[in-house]
Amino acid sequence: MVFNLSAQNNLSVALGVNTQPTENIKVNQVNLGVDYSQTFGTKFKIENELKYNSTNINYFNTDFYNSSTALSEMSNRLRFSYLKSDKMNVNFEIEPFIASANNLKISDIDVLGALNVDLILSANKIITVGASRNNIFGKTLILPTLAYYYEYSKKLNFVVGFPETKMSYSNNSRNVFALKNEFNGSLYQWNNSSKASFSQFTTTLEFERNMDKNWFVSFKAGYDFNKKYLLLDSYNNTTTDFNIKDGYNFGIIIKYKH
Numbered sequence: 001m002v003f004n005l006s007a008q009n010n011l012s013v014a015l016g017v018n019t020q021p022t023e024n025i026k027v028n029q030v031n032l033g034v035d036y037s038q039t040f041g042t043k044f045k046i047e048n049e050l051k052y053n054s055t056n057i058n059y060f061n062t063d064f065y066n067s068s069t070a071l072s073e074m075s076n077r078l079r080f081s082y083l084k085s086d087k088m089n090v091n092f093e094i095e096p097f098i099a100s101a102n103n104l105k106i107s108d109i110d111v112l113g114a115l116n117v118d119l120i121l122s123a124n125k126i127i128t129v130g131a132s133r134n135n136i137f138g139k140t141l142i143l144p145t146l147a148y149y150y151e152y153s154k155k156l157n158f159v160v161g162f163p164e165t166k167m168s169y170s171n172n173s174r175n176v177f178a179l180k181n182e183f184n185g186s187l188y189q190w191n192n193s194s195k196a197s198f199s200q201f202t203t204t205l206e207f208e209r210n211m212d213k214n215w216f217v218s219f220k221a222g223y224d225f226n227k228k229y230l231l232l233d234s235y236n237n238t239t240t241d242f243n244i245k246d247g248y249n250f251g252i253i254i255k256y257k258h
Contacts, residue, residue, distance in 0.1 A: 022247030073099035089118035124151035138197035193234040200224040218253035
C-alpha cells in the first residue's frame with residue numbers, strides 16, 4: 001500500500017507496503033520516499049528521490065524455520081536532465097546508498113548511477129540509450145539501458161526495452177491499466193565482507209482508478225520468475241543459496257495529489 005502526497009511545488013511523500021509470499025520464504029517490505037523536482041528555465045531539470053526501505057524475511061520449510069531476517073536500505077537518487085534541443089535530452093543520475101542486515105553505517109556506502117540520452121524522433125516516438133551502474137541482478141554491475149517509447153494514441157502507449165517493458169491503456173480519463181515486465185534486485189551488506197543478494201524477473205498487472213481530482217487508488221498483482229536469494233563473499237561467489245521459490249507479489253496503492 002502506498003500513500004502519496006504531492007504538492008504543487010513538485011514535492012511528494014510516499015509510504016508503501018508490499019508482500020511477496022513464496023513456498024518457503026515470505027518477504028514483507030515497508031517503503032518511505034520523498035520526491036522533489038524542479039525545472040529551471042527551458043533547459044534544465046533536477047529530480048531528487050530520498051528513499052528508505054525496511055525488509056523483513058520470514059523462513060518456512062528451511063534450516064531457518066521460525067526465524068526471520070531484518071534488512072534496511074537508504075538511498076538518494078539525484079537526476080539532472082539537460083534539454084539540449086527538440087531532438088535530444090541528456091540525463092545523468094547519481095545514487096549513493098547504504099543497505100545492510102545490521103545497523104546502517106556510513107562505511108558501507110556505495111554509489112549507483114546512470115547516463116543516457118533521449119533521442120526524440122517525433123512527438124510520439126522516443127529512443128533512450130545509455131548505461132547504468134545498478135543492482136538489478138543482485139550484484140553491482142554496469143549494464144546497458146535501452147528503451148523505445150511509442151504513443152500509439154492518447155489511450156495507448158508502449159515502452160519496450162531493458163531493464164523494463166511496459167504497456168499502458170486508458171479506456172477513459174479515470175482508469176489506467178498497465179502490464180509491466182522488469183528485472184529488479186537489491187544488494188545488502190551481511191556480516192563482515194559477505195552480502196545478501198536478491199534478484200528476480202517480475203510481471204505485474206496494475207489498475208489505477210482516479211476517484212476524484214486528488215485521490216487515486218491502484219491495485220497490483222504480479223509474479224516473480226527466476227527468484228533468487230543468495231549470500232555472496234567479497235568476490236561475489238555464492239556461499240549460501242536459500243533456494244527461494246518463484247511466487248506472487250501483491251500491492252494496493254492509495255495516492256493523494258494536490
